Each structure stands twice: as C-alpha cells, then as structure tokens.
Amino acid sequence: MKLFRYLMLFFIIYSCFNNENKILPTERPLTESVYSSVTIQPDSLYQAYAIVAGILDNNLVEEGDVVSKNQTLIQIINSTPKLNAQNAKFSLNLAKENYNGNAAVLNSILEEITAAKLKYQNDSINYFRQKNLWEQKIGSKVEFDTRKLNYELASNNLKLLQSKYHRTKNELYTAVQQAQNNYQTALINTKDFMVKSKINGKVYALYKESGEIVTTMEPLASIGSATHFVIDMLVDEVDIVSISKNQDVIINLDAYNGKVFKGKVSKIYPKKDERNQTFKVEAVFENPPNILYPGLSGEANIIIKKKDTVLTIPKAYLIEDDKVKTDDGLTPITTGLQNMEYIEVLSGITKDTFIYKPE
Incomplete structure (x- = not known):
C-alpha cells in the first residue's frame, strides 16, 4: 500500500513537472530587429579651429548661444x-x-x-x-x-x-x-585671427579661455545645429548587411526612462571601425523629444523584418538551432524570423504539437 502511494506521488510530481515544461507553439506578430547602442548628437556638428597660432584674446560668445553663419566667435591676438x-x-x-x-x-x-x-x-x-x-x-x-x-x-x-x-x-x-x-x-x-561660425547653429562647447595659447592643432569650439539632432548608432559587422536607409528604428533614451521614440535610418557610413568591429549608422527622429542634449545615450532596435501572424516558440525551447523535443523525440524544424525571446517556425511542427523545454 505504501509503495503504491509512493508511486502515485512520484507520478503526480513528474506529471506536474512535465506539464510545466511542456507548451504549445503560439501564433503572434513577430518583428526581427538589430540592436544598437545610441548617442544623440546635433546635426552638422563640427569643431572650429584657428587657421593661425596666437593668444586667445576673447571668446565673443558663450556656450549655449545661438549663432548665425559667419558670426565671429573668437578673437585671437598676434601682431x-x-x-x-x-x-x-x-x-x-x-x-x-x-x-x-x-x-x-x-x-x-x-x-x-x-x-x-x-x-x-x-x-x-x-x-x-x-x-x-x-x-x-x-x-x-x-x-x-x-x-x-x-x-x-x-x-x-x-x-x-x-x-x-x-x-x-x-x-x-x-x-x-x-x-x-x-x-x-x-x-x-x-x-584669419577671427574664428567664425560656418553654419547657423548653437555653441555647444568652448575649449579655451582668454590668455591661453592657440595652435592650429587644437579645437577652439564645438558648433552644431540648434534644432535638428541625429541618432548615432554602432551596428555590429555581422548585422550591417541587413541595414538599409528608411528602415524604422525604435529608440529608448536613458534620460526618458520608459518612453519609446520612433525614427528612420538616414545614413550608413561605409567604413568599419577596426577598433570595435562596428559600422556607424545615423537615424532621425520622427517626433523628437522636446529637450535634447549632445551625448544623451540609450539603445535602439532597427526593424529589418516584420510579420503580422507567425507560428512561434520561445527560443529557450530550441535545441541545436534547428530541433525541438516533442512526444516523438527530437524533431527537426525550419525557422524564420526571430527576436530576443521568440523564433518563427516555418515547418516541422504545428500549433497542436507539444514541445518540451530542454534540460
């Protein structure tokens, strides 16, 4: 009698454990995207240099000032x-x-x-x-x-x-x-002893004070657009071939915790950065935040493919990239789109096939 009770208890525990790790594939919309880190920068951002050496006489503007094209920013002394x-x-x-x-x-x-x-x-x-x-x-x-x-x-x-x-x-x-x-x-x-702005924009940084020595090798100011900002993204070289202009971008900024912004890919730089094996990609906001500052960081997902209804399974249930465990044992499947959690199943199982989470 005790043996029977032990067997029943083991069967119940095993069944519960088995059911917890057994699921059916589900149909859902699925979006495949490429992840990237994000840095916000003003459009047309550049560093202003002096053409000649001397001593900085006076900064005629302050950081944050809006300037016009050809406006004098810095005066340098040299007799x-x-x-x-x-x-x-x-x-x-x-x-x-x-x-x-x-x-x-x-x-x-x-x-x-x-x-x-x-x-x-x-x-x-x-x-x-x-x-x-x-x-x-x-x-x-x-x-x-x-x-x-x-x-x-x-x-x-x-x-x-x-x-x-x-x-x-x-x-x-x-x-x-x-x-x-x-x-x-x-x-x-x-x-040439007057450094002038090349664009209509804003002064984001001044690097020297009055009386300091000026050379032609050091920047004196950082100037960029006052109203237009671009989204700088670093895309891994294994993903860059999937990126093209006008793709949708979903952006999350650390400064706007939990708020999602939308953008579109505007430019792809063709030269790879050998230091981190990435390519630089730019995007523009569709509806930018009211307040932006250079250097704001966050993350983004570049949408490369999207389907409204597909059969999916959690990626945690996938074995060796192309198999799942079913009641019939290991079953090969053909996969399609995927994101961080789910992967599309094109063939091999149906929505009525139970699959088991691998141990």
Missing part, C-alpha cells in the same frame, strides 16, 4: 600678421611709384633715351651729309666710315635704351602685381 600687412603695403606703394615713373628708375632711362636721340639725330645728319659728299667723290673714305660707324652705334644705342625702358616698365608692372598679391595675402592673414 606679426599686422606688421607683415604694413610691410606689404609699403612694398606695394614703392612698386607703384616705380611703375608710374615718379621714382628715378624710369626717369633715368628716359633721360638716357633723350640724350641718345639727340646723339642719333646729330650722327644721322653728319653721316648723310658725308655720304652725299662721298658720292660726289669729295672727302676721304676714313671720314665717311667714321661717320657711318657713329651713326650705326647711335641707332643701336637708342634701340637698346628704348628696349630697356619697356622691359623695365614691364618688370615694374609685374612687381606691382606681386606686391598687390602679397598685400592681399597679408590682409587675409590678419582676418
């Missing part, structure tokens, strides 16, 4: 460019004076040309007079040759001086143009 601009201006003025003939360079050549013309005219008269006499057999051959040589030398000298004048004038004109370019470059360098 060298101003001195260079002054020197370039002096060189330009000198070059203009030389070119316009007010200096001795061109005037001295003009004086030489005037004297050469007088000599050429005098030698020309003497030559042609002696030539006429020689044709009449008057005078000596030596005298004729001397007058001819003087005439030719005077002619050549005048041509050389005239050529020298035009060449010098061209060189002086070129010098004016070069001085003008140098002066404009020097002026640009003085303007």
Whole structure:
C-alpha cells in the first residue's frame, strides 16, 4: 500500500513537472530587429579651429548661444600678421611709384633715351651729309666710315635704351602685381585671427579661455545645429548587411526612462571601425523629444523584418538551432524570423504539437 502511494506521488510530481515544461507553439506578430547602442548628437556638428597660432584674446560668445553663419566667435591676438600687412603695403606703394615713373628708375632711362636721340639725330645728319659728299667723290673714305660707324652705334644705342625702358616698365608692372598679391595675402592673414561660425547653429562647447595659447592643432569650439539632432548608432559587422536607409528604428533614451521614440535610418557610413568591429549608422527622429542634449545615450532596435501572424516558440525551447523535443523525440524544424525571446517556425511542427523545454 505504501509503495503504491509512493508511486502515485512520484507520478503526480513528474506529471506536474512535465506539464510545466511542456507548451504549445503560439501564433503572434513577430518583428526581427538589430540592436544598437545610441548617442544623440546635433546635426552638422563640427569643431572650429584657428587657421593661425596666437593668444586667445576673447571668446565673443558663450556656450549655449545661438549663432548665425559667419558670426565671429573668437578673437585671437598676434601682431606679426599686422606688421607683415604694413610691410606689404609699403612694398606695394614703392612698386607703384616705380611703375608710374615718379621714382628715378624710369626717369633715368628716359633721360638716357633723350640724350641718345639727340646723339642719333646729330650722327644721322653728319653721316648723310658725308655720304652725299662721298658720292660726289669729295672727302676721304676714313671720314665717311667714321661717320657711318657713329651713326650705326647711335641707332643701336637708342634701340637698346628704348628696349630697356619697356622691359623695365614691364618688370615694374609685374612687381606691382606681386606686391598687390602679397598685400592681399597679408590682409587675409590678419582676418584669419577671427574664428567664425560656418553654419547657423548653437555653441555647444568652448575649449579655451582668454590668455591661453592657440595652435592650429587644437579645437577652439564645438558648433552644431540648434534644432535638428541625429541618432548615432554602432551596428555590429555581422548585422550591417541587413541595414538599409528608411528602415524604422525604435529608440529608448536613458534620460526618458520608459518612453519609446520612433525614427528612420538616414545614413550608413561605409567604413568599419577596426577598433570595435562596428559600422556607424545615423537615424532621425520622427517626433523628437522636446529637450535634447549632445551625448544623451540609450539603445535602439532597427526593424529589418516584420510579420503580422507567425507560428512561434520561445527560443529557450530550441535545441541545436534547428530541433525541438516533442512526444516523438527530437524533431527537426525550419525557422524564420526571430527576436530576443521568440523564433518563427516555418515547418516541422504545428500549433497542436507539444514541445518540451530542454534540460
């Protein structure tokens, strides 16, 4: 009698234990998604650098200020460019004076040309007079040759001086143009000491205070959109091939505990980050929160597939990825969509097939 009672008790306990681990597949909507961490960043975010080195004179804006395109953000001090601009201006003025003939360079050549013309005219008269006499057999051959040589030398000298004048004038004109370019470059360098905003946006960070040394290698400010934010996501390389633009994204932000936001994939960066084997993906909010700050973190699920009604089983009941335990033993199944909890069953069992949780 006691043995019978023990057997009955064992059977009841075994049956209860068995029933607790035995379930039927269920039909439900199923969504397959790719998980990603999330960081919120302003759209068009960039870091502003100085083009030249110096000392920071003054931050003309504060963190949180809304700025417009080309608005001056930071003023830098450096006297060298101003001195260079002054020197370039002096060189330009000198070059203009030389070119316009007010200096001795061109005037001295003009004086030489005037004297050469007088000599050429005098030698020309003497030559042609002696030539006429020689044709009449008057005078000596030596005298004729001397007058001819003087005439030719005077002619050549005048041509050389005239050529020298035009060449010098061209060189002086070129010098004016070069001085003008140098002066404009020097002026640009003085303007480079003002760091300006490239966009209409907001100042999110200022990295230096007045009196600190500024180099071209260190950022001075962080500027981004004041109203538009993007969702930066890091997707594992095994999932990136499933991601495409305009896919739906479900976002949970730590700052908005329990609230769900929707977005869409807007950009996929093609270069993999070798440090963490991920790809950067951007999304935009459909209805963003009222308040957002750069650096807010959270998590997201990128929806890659979705079905309204499918036969599913809990993933905990799956054995070796493609089998389940039934009353007939291990039964192969074909699977489809899956999420963190459930997996779709395409074939192998029905909604009336009991399955058992593996031990």
